[in-house]
Amino acid sequence: MKVPFLDLKTQYESIKDEIDTAIGQVVETTAFAGGPFVKKFEEEFADYCGCKHAAGVNSGTSAIWLALTGLGIGKGDEVITVPNTFLATAEAIIMCGAKPVFVDINEKTYNMNPDLLEKAITPRTKAPGKDVSGSRAPA
Numbered sequence: 001m002k003v004p005f006l007d008l009k010t011q012y013e014s015i016k017d018e019i020d021t022a023i024g025q026v027v028e029t030t031a032f033a034g035g036p037f038v039k040k041f042e043e044e045f046a047d048y049c050g051c052k053h054a055a056g057v058n059s060g061t062s063a064i065w066l067a068l069t070g071l072g073i074g075k076g077d078e079v080i081t082v083p084n085t086f087l088a089t090a091e092a093i094i095m096c097g098a099k100p101v102f103v104d105i106n107e108k109t110y111n112m113n114p115d116l117l118e119k120a121i122t123p124r125t126k127a128p129g130k131d132v133s134g135s136r137a138p139a
Contacts, residue, residue, distance in 0.1 A: 064092035071127065073098050079127035080120055082112050098126070 012019065022037075031037055038056045046054035057063050073079060075097035081089050083102040090100040103120045106113045 059088070060086075061088040061092050061095075064089060065095045068092060068096045068098070068127065073126050076124060077126040078122060078124040080112075080117060080125060084110075093127075099124075101125070 026032065026037055029035070042054045042056050045056075046052060055066065057066060068079065073093070073096045077096070077098040078101045079093045079096075079098050080101045080103050081093070082105055084105060093100040101120050103112050103116045105111060
């Protein structure tokens, strides 16, 4: 028996009318980038999250880059990540001017190996959001 990894057709069919209406509105108004639909999403998402602002972006790469930039990650900084992540993680780090530092995983948990993490921290390490002195990275 074949078990589908991801059944997008079933997901789509469950909300087909809503999706078709929304896509139709975007096409009719030619609001393909930015515009009122993105603004509405940002406002509703910020409200849902209980925060003042939200920013819609075009990709996960842009989302990672935006988060790193917001943490003050920049040229000369190092950001520790795992090597088995999607390439967008390293790409976003590089886009900030920082250097990705790869720390291997624990073979039993598949999470970052904490023993190797400690050895990878240098004075240039800035992520995940703290420098080695323990102070918060500038926001």
